[in-house]
Amino acid sequence: MESVLITGGSGFIGSNLANHLSKSMKVTIIDDLSMGRIENLQINENVKFIEGNICDYSKLEELLSTYSFDYIFHLAAIASVADSVEHPLETNRVNFEATIHLLELVKNYQPNLKRLVFSSSASVYGNEPTIPKTELSQILPQTPYAVDKFASECYLINAYKLYNIPTAVARFFNVYGVNQNPNSPYSGVISILLDKYQAILQEKSAKFTLFGDGNQSRDFIYIDDVVQGLLLLAQSNSAVGNIFNFGTGNMTTLNELIGILDTIFQKNLPVERVAARKGDIEKSLADNKKLRSLGFTPNYTLNEGLSVYVNSLDGL
Numbered sequence: 336m337e338s339v340l341i342t343g344g345s346g347f348i349g350s351n352l353a354n355h356l357s358k359s360m361k362v363t364i365i366d367d368l369s370m371g372r373i374e375n376l377q378i379n380e381n382v383k384f385i386e387g388n389i390c391d392y393s394k395l396e397e398l399l400s401t402y403s404f405d406y407i408f409h410l411a412a413i414a415s416v417a418d419s420v421e422h423p424l425e426t427n428r429v430n431f432e433a434t435i436h437l438l439e440l441v442k443n444y445q446p447n448l449k450r451l452v453f454s455s456s457a458s459v460y461g462n463e464p465t466i467p468k469t470e471l472s473q474i475l476p477q478t479p480y481a482v483d484k485f486a487s488e489c490y491l492i493n494a495y496k497l498y499n500i501p502t503a504v505a506r507f508f509n510v511y512g513v514n515q516n517p518n519s520p521y522s523g524v525i526s527i528l529l530d531k532y533q534a535i536l537q538e539k540s541a542k543f544t545l546f547g548d549g550n551q552s553r554d555f556i557y558i559d560d561v562v563q564g565l566l567l568l569a570q571s572n573s574a575v576g577n578i579f580n581f582g583t584g585n586m587t588t589l590n591e592l593i594g595i596l597d598t599i600f601q602k603n604l605p606v607e608r609v610a611a612r613k614g615d616i617e618k619s620l621a622d623n624k625k626l627r628s629l630g631f632t633p634n635y636t637l638n639e640g641l642s643v644y645v646n647s648l649d650g651l
């Protein structure tokens with residue numbers, strides 16, 4: 336049976352990937368449970384959970400020097416752009432320093448690795464207005480988060496060229512779905528919105544804070560489509576040493592998103608408009624041809640993904 340290490344494996348994206356892979360592979364997860372939750376995981380005999388921070392280098396060295404992995408998905412990160420603006424040093428430690436440290440351990444201890452997949456972000460494109468973004472679009476990182484993700488990408492791609500480590504990079508656009516944690520002010524906007532509708536349905540008072548005019552738009556991709564793409568990056572030979580956009584090719588404004596959810600829930604969400612967040616991107620849209628060339632087909636429209644997500648939540 337093949338074996339896989341998922342850093343950040345009880346978080347939103349990591350747990351969905353782990354639950355898929357643990358049906359047929361040995362899955363080791365390292366996660367400090369800062370945003371992830373054990374309850375996200377479907378534990379079976381193939382799953383081994385290690386509680387630990389990605390910056391705990393002695394723990395990581397022990398792990399990588401003891402076990403041999405076929406695949407590593409490096410998903411542990413502080414996932415918020417806004418958080419990085421508030422705490423640039425801390426996000427740099429987690430989102431960048433830990434990545435190059437992991438690369439060093441892979442170089443030293445994992446000669447048989449088939450793939451190291453890194454989770455990067457569409458934020459690297461910044462606010463240069465040309466859309467859709469191809470992987471060759473201008474890179475204009477305008478937050479500490481985006482700088483760290485881009486710098487990590489460069490190290491990953493160079494690691495293939497310099498040391499023949501079989502790396503691949505996923506540039507996530509806005510991922511949403513089951514197991515997304517809504518409890519931080521920096522959580523993904525769809526998880527925050529659903530939390531508000533849930534409160535309204537339970538007749539609690541709730542108000543959504545909308546940063547900016549709501550005309551900012553995003554390419555929202557459902558988690559199962561992201562898992563499909565990550566498996567392609569792990570399995571396809573032509574993924575090695577390459578970067579791939581993970582988006583659907585469709586863009587939705589926040590105002591449109593709230594309209595769709597108002598219709599699904601048959602409620603008018605109370606919205607308080609405040610100033611736009613510093614470093615917020617205006618329009619984000621993926622050209623996903625490169626990922627499609629590996630066989631990727633998004634299976635969920637925004638409406639379909641939202642329906643599955645809403646149906647999975649308690650009390651809805």
Ligand code: UD2
Binds near residue numbers: 619
């Ligand atoms: C998301 C990802 C980030 C990165 C990026 C790629 C999350 C948490 N972050 O950043 O990791 O991959 O996409 O482009 O998934 N907003 C509100 N009210 C709220 C929360 C958010 O108005 O309570 C706005 C926010 O200002 C932004 C939009 O909603 O304009 C999306 O915000 P987000 O935090 O979900 O995601 P983003 O695009 O900053």
